[in-house]
Amino acid sequence: MTVPDLSPLALSLRVALLSTVLAAVTGIALARFMGRREFPGKSAAEALILLPLVLPPTVVGFGLIMLFGVNGPIGRLLEDWFGIRVVFTWAGAVIASFVVSLPLMYQSVQAAFEKVDPRWENVARTMGVSEWRIFRKVTFPLAWPGILAGLVLAFARGLGEFGATLMIAGFIPGETVTVPLAIYFSYEAGRTGEAMFWVVLITLLGLAAITWLNGWRRKTSRRRGRE
Amino acid sequence: MLKAEFTKQLPEFDLQAEFKMDREIVAIVGPSGSGKTTFLNCLAGTVSPDMGRIELGGRVFAEEGGKPLRIQDRRVGYLFQDYALFPHMTVRENILFGLPGQPEPSHVRELTELLGIRPLMDKYPHEISGGEKQRTALARALAMKPELLLLDEPFSALDDETRLRCRNELMRIHRDWQIPVLMVTHSMDEARRTADRIVRIEKGRMAELPIREASL
Numbered sequence: 001m002t003v004p005d006l007s008p009l010a011l012s013l014r015v016a017l018l019s020t021v022l023a024a025v026t027g028i029a030l031a032r033f034m035g036r037r038e039f040p041g042k043s044a045a046e047a048l049i050l051l052p053l054v055l056p057p058t059v060v061g062f063g064l065i066m067l068f069g070v071n072g073p074i075g076r077l078l079e080d081w082f083g084i085r086v087v088f089t090w091a092g093a094v095i096a097s098f099v100v101s102l103p104l105m106y107q108s109v110q111a112a113f114e115k116v117d118p119r120w121e122n123v124a125r126t127m128g129v130s131e132w133r134i135f136r137k138v139t140f141p142l143a144w145p146g147i148l149a150g151l152v153l154a155f156a157r158g159l160g161e162f163g164a165t166l167m168i169a170g171f172i173p174g175e176t177v178t179v180p181l182a183i184y185f186s187y188e189a190g191r192t193g194e195a196m197f198w199v200v201l202i203t204l205l206g207l208a209a210i211t212w213l214n215g216w217r218r219k220t221s222r223r224r225g226r227e
Numbered sequence: 228m229l230k231a232e233f234t235k236q237l238p239e240f241d242l243q244a245e246f247k248m249d250r251e252i253v254a255i256v257g258p259s260g261s262g263k264t265t266f267l268n269c270l271a272g273t274v275s276p277d278m279g280r281i282e283l284g285g286r287v288f289a290e291e292g293g294k295p296l297r298i299q300d301r302r303v304g305y306l307f308q309d310y311a312l313f314p315h316m317t318v319r320e321n322i323l324f325g326l327p328g329q330p331e332p333s334h335v336r337e338l339t340e341l342l343g344i345r346p347l348m349d350k351y352p353h354e355i356s357g358g359e360k361q362r363t364a365l366a367r368a369l370a371m372k373p374e375l376l377l378l379d380e381p382f383s384a385l386d387d388e389t390r391l392r393c394r395n396e397l398m399r400i401h402r403d404w405q406i407p408v409l410m411v412t413h414s415m416d417e418a419r420r421t422a423d424r425i426v427r428i429e430k431g432r433m434a435e436l437p438i439r440e441a442s443l
């Protein structure tokens with residue numbers, strides 16, 4: 001068997017990394033905001049963030065096309081102002097991965113922040129420490145194990161995104177074909193060996209990520225001991 | 228001078244605080260759930276009173292119709308019940324957290340020497356004993372040179388010998404620093420041995436106990 005074109009792997013990693021960074025920044029900001037504020041419509045806003053978790057990816061893809069398509073409100077804005085086209089480009093794949101991984105990131109970060117005892121933040125306040133420094137030096141480091149779990153989940157979800165990606169980014173070899181798309185289309189074309197190559201590779205990647213995360217958690221919980 | 232006259236609604240009753248103190252040690256005693264910790268929290272600012280006024284040395288912490296003063300600006304040191312040391316920071320980092328980017332000030336050095344925690348400065352909270360945690364938390368609460376020190380059950384987790392030692396250190400610091408110290412405890416014996424005055428809270432109502440009566 002010849003080694004297939006590796007561009008889907010490079011693209012998948014690039015898409016998953018970028019969407020994870022976006023999901024991390026957005027998820028942390030949203031979880032922080034939602035955890036500290038009460039406002040009318042808060043539960044509706046939260047439901048909206050979590051919605052992609054329960055929707056079929058094709059529904060997410062359809063929604064994204066409506067928003068980011070050439071005639072969609074955001075798509076037109078991006079094209080007119082920045083000359084960026086999302087549909088049928090790898091940017092579309094990043095947006096699809098971002099939307100489906102954000103709920104996972106949000107949930108992990110929210111749970112992680114809730115586990116940080118508010119007394120630690122209050123002690124820091126009585127010491128005259130600013131809210132930003134408290135976030136950086138107390139809340140964030142103490143929530144880090146949960147945030148890291150969210151990052152791994154978001155990355156894995158971004159790496160595996162198929163339905164929404166296919167709808168918004170399409171199948172353009174070398175441009176929008178990520179590993180999950182490569183698996184589907186090589187199998188469809190009867191290239192079972194190639195599909196198998198990608199299946200094995202992505203499974204090994206997933207296993208490596210989970211093993212590393214578990215090992216890291218054991219190490220840090222040993223190091224920190226119990227307070 | 229600390230003056231606090233406020234009410235705060237609690238699940239089963241209202242806390243009705245009417246309290247004044249000078250540069251002395253005052254113990255607040257009372258059964259659990261009587262509003263002792265809520266009283267301290269209102270002074271520190273982690274909880275806001277519903278009505279009334281709190282002021283310390285002419286600085287207004289809270290008053291009706293006004294925005295409460297930020298916790299950061301109150302200069303109130305607070306020793307929480309189980310110390311709440313930052314688990315991911317060393318003893319040194321815990322104590323100096325409110326003084327970033329500065330060399331260790333001389334008063335912190337003296338304080339940590341007095342409390343006997345110099346040899347522990349590079350240890351993490353899970354590596355030190357209960358008494359050492361208590362002293363670290365006390366040093367941390369005092370590092371910012373507060374104008375009021377709040378202690379929530381400061382000695383309850385300590386064995387008799389450590390308790391005696393910590394209490395003597397606290398009284399010595401109080402003598403040297405001359406700041407008002409307000410201590411919540413459920414132990415009348417501890418209150419009698421440490422405080423200049425004792426105030427009892429029961430179901431949110433405060434009443435001063437004559438120290439002689441309390442010692443009977």
